[in-house]
Amino acid sequence: MASVSRRKFLRGFGAGALGLTALAAVPALAEEGPGGPGGGASVALYTAGTYTGVGTGINGDVTVTMTFTDNDITEVTINADSETPEIGGAAAKELVEQIFTAQGADIDGVAGATITSEAVKEAAAKCISAAMGVAYTPAGANTPDPVQQTNAAGETVYYSMRRNWVGEAPEIAEADIAGEYSADVIVIGANYSGAPCFRMACEKGDTCIVIDTQAEDGFNSYGGELGHFNSTWQEEVLGVPKDTFDPTDFIDSWQLQSAGRAQPDLLRKFAQRNGEIVDWMFEVYDDIHNVGSVCTIDQAENKYDYHKGHFMTYPATATLGSDNMSSSGDWCRAQVKKGLEASPDSQAFYEMTAKVLIKNGDTVCGVIARSEKDGLFYRFMSRKGVVLATGDFSANSDMYSALCTEVQECNPYTKLTGSGRNGYGTRMGIWAGGVMEIGPRAAMGGATSALPMGFFGAAGGLWLNKYGKRYCNEAFGVPFVAGCQSARQPIGSGIVQVWDNGHWREFAQNQPTGHFNAADISDTKMDDYAAKLAEAYAAGPEGANGVYAADDLETLASYLGYEGEAAENFVKSVQTYDAYAEAGKDPDYAKSADMMFRINEPPFYGEKNTRNANIVLVTLAGLFVDGDGKVLDQNFEPIPGLYAVGNASGGRFPLQYTSPMNGISIGMATVLGALTGEYIGTEGPVVSSGDSATSALGTV
Numbered sequence: 001m002a003s004v005s006r007r008k009f010l011r012g013f014g015a016g017a018l019g020l021t022a023l024a025a026v027p028a029l030a031e032e033g034p035g036g037p038g039g040g041a042s043v044a045l046y047t048a049g050t051y052t053g054v055g056t057g058i059n060g061d062v063t064v065t066m067t068f069t070d071n072d073i074t075e076v077t078i079n080a081d082s083e084t085p086e087i088g089g090a091a092a093k094e095l096v097e098q099i100f101t102a103q104g105a106d107i108d109g110v111a112g113a114t115i116t117s118e119a120v121k122e123a124a125a126k127c128i129s130a131a132m133g134v135a136y137t138p139a140g141a142n143t144p145d146p147v148q149q150t151n152a153a154g155e156t157v158y159y160s161m162r163r164n165w166v167g168e169a170p171e172i173a174e175a176d177i178a179g180e181y182s183a184d185v186i187v188i189g190a191n192y193s194g195a196p197c198f199r200m201a202c203e204k205g206d207t208c209i210v211i212d213t214q215a216e217d218g219f220n221s222y223g224g225e226l227g228h229f230n231s232t233w234q235e236e237v238l239g240v241p242k243d244t245f246d247p248t249d250f251i252d253s254w255q256l257q258s259a260g261r262a263q264p265d266l267l268r269k270f271a272q273r274n275g276e277i278v279d280w281m282f283e284v285y286d287d288i289h290n291v292g293s294v295c296t297i298d299q300a301e302n303k304y305d306y307h308k309g310h311f312m313t314y315p316a317t318a319t320l321g322s323d324n325m326s327s328s329g330d331w332c333r334a335q336v337k338k339g340l341e342a343s344p345d346s347q348a349f350y351e352m353t354a355k356v357l358i359k360n361g362d363t364v365c366g367v368i369a370r371s372e373k374d375g376l377f378y379r380f381m382s383r384k385g386v387v388l389a390t391g392d393f394s395a396n397s398d399m400y401s402a403l404c405t406e407v408q409e410c411n412p413y414t415k416l417t418g419s420g421r422n423g424y425g426t427r428m429g430i431w432a433g434g435v436m437e438i439g440p441r442a443a444m445g446g447a448t449s450a451l452p453m454g455f456f457g458a459a460g461g462l463w464l465n466k467y468g469k470r471y472c473n474e475a476f477g478v479p480f481v482a483g484c485q486s487a488r489q490p491i492g493s494g495i496v497q498v499w500d501n502g503h504w505r506e507f508a509q510n511q512p513t514g515h516f517n518a519a520d521i522s523d524t525k526m527d528d529y530a531a532k533l534a535e536a537y538a539a540g541p542e543g544a545n546g547v548y549a550a551d552d553l554e555t556l557a558s559y560l561g562y563e564g565e566a567a568e569n570f571v572k573s574v575q576t577y578d579a580y581a582e583a584g585k586d587p588d589y590a591k592s593a594d595m596m597f598r599i600n601e602p603p604f605y606g607e608k609n610t611r612n613a614n615i616v617l618v619t620l621a622g623l624f625v626d627g628d629g630k631v632l633d634q635n636f637e638p639i640p641g642l643y644a645v646g647n648a649s650g651g652r653f654p655l656q657y658t659s660p661m662n663g664i665s666i667g668m669a670t671v672l673g674a675l676t677g678e679y680i681g682t683e684g685p686v687v688s689s690g691d692s693a694t695s696a697l698g699t700v
Ligand SMILES: Cc1cc2nc3c(=O)[nH]c(=O)nc-3n(C[C@H](O)[C@H](O)[C@H](O)COP(=O)(O)OP(=O)(O)OC[C@H]3O[C@@H](n4cnc5c(N)ncnc54)[C@H](O)[C@@H]3O)c2cc1C
Pocket: 188, 189, 190, 191, 192, 193, 194, 211, 212, 213, 214, 221, 222, 223, 224, 225, 226, 227, 352, 353, 354, 355, 389, 390, 391, 392, 419, 420, 421, 424, 425, 617, 618, 645, 646, 647, 648, 662, 663, 664, 665, 666, 667, 669
């Protein structure tokens, strides 16, 4: 811990002492302070006391504690114990002196310890803001994020989105590099997209290195449902013949749901080869017959029609943590192990965090990473390419808010956050010259709130808003697409779904097998539903299991909280919908006849769901890539040697989480990850020597 305390100050109060951010926040005080127009009037700048602020260092939190008198900083203590002792830790003493001398947070920092310096500046600025009684504003936040900027080539570029999240690439001094490795391909991220990419490139004859910040023991992968179609597993385990689905149907339907914005070649490759690649990935199982499925639809009895209106829906979703795989993390590790078996010169480094890509001119030729084991930096040089497989950015609120504009606009009172990764890998791609995919940029929900967690799962029955009125085609593709209209209903209001006693089985058994679907349509499940509905009926106005039941629509309306005109609308809306279902035509919103079920036999049932807003697992937008996974630059040209896969890449979910099957996000991450590995391993050009000594290196 570094600390300085002085009773006599080196400098008096002035613009240089406070720093620009602080001054801008309190213009009146700046004018009236000591020596100002007030002629020596004693106006306190600070509320005397001791304040603590926290900044984000290279390994975790850096804490700064500062003591203030009315106008001066009298003591500064920095706790940078979490930082690398030789770098951040040693810099702490110098940083204390700088803050003290500057009497503010606007300091130069220490060369070679950029991240620690920034963390200290952030923490000190927070202390100063607290002492001044003003809200802390991050550095640069007072400067409008310019829509017009100059790019690396000196050209003027106009941006439509805020870009403060981009930040600056860290500079890592040559002296800090403890070791160097080289390979044909470096994959950053050993999870769903990175592990199959690594394995495939290894099997195609390349030597590869994969690094991941996580430890190998307990390696964690999110979720574990993998959606695909036309695999041997699907045929042998689910009983759905291998060529049941025509890939062109999938492409057509996906592009309709994406308004033509999906990257066409990524889509084509997935559609044509996903079954085959899944079979290849499933070689890690002892017996594919023991691989679980989330879908219990009885294919043999052919109870289920895959066609839902204009769209197809696919029942082939496997659960990865089954058979001999104890978890989906194990499944990813098993892909890496297979790669290592095929290519003994290849290597996997866990607990290794990528910090900055290395460029030689326009070409990406490596990455500098920091070992979580020894705290040292290592250089990994690539001959063919570096693959960013670093996942999404939902844990980075600034990035999420700036990029996923539709999600933010649908949730104006919410600080966006998801359960995924921090977006650092995507930022590395931007620092290296990449650009984000063209918007709007999707997350898994957020802009498409619907009824995903209702009684029957994501069911598109009759949906009514707070006014008791129907407002959209509930079955348009999948509920998540129709859910766009739910996200446009009044904030804080509920959305009601209604069904009846005569038709609920048919309704429950004919929903698309999309995300949060009602995939279990077995007789046992139907019996379970029936028992729960009986409980709801018996509970009267209290309802049970989230469901209310009544013998007439007026009573049900009152149980659901409708009053006056809204209650009248409710009854009319149900009757109108029933008439449309009976006629097999929906003149209002064009819902397919095969997705409309009558509501005319009591008891009637209703559930009330809140307009779910920011329930987001991951963001799904990424770097702008071509059909091989090559990252494109500002001119939409490939950056030699740089690839992105999985949620670090764009082009798959351009509008929203289009989901014709459960688990399509892991399905696309794994299959397209493997296919980018195949491209690099077979056709990918050699772009660099793989040796830092013979390259004119420049880090970005
Ligand atoms: C709780 C949860 C459940 C989910 N369930 C499902 C589901 O069942 N089905 C489905 O389709 N989708 C599901 N999803 C979404 C799905 O998990 C993601 O879309 C998928 O993980 C994307 O794979 P990826 O390889 O792109 O990224 P990730 O799986 O996030 O992998 C990124 C990897 O990169 C590593 N990494 C990141 N930065 C660095 C760095 N700087 N240096 C080194 N390594 C780094 C991380 O440690 C991680 O291992 C779920 C998401 C969540 C949060």
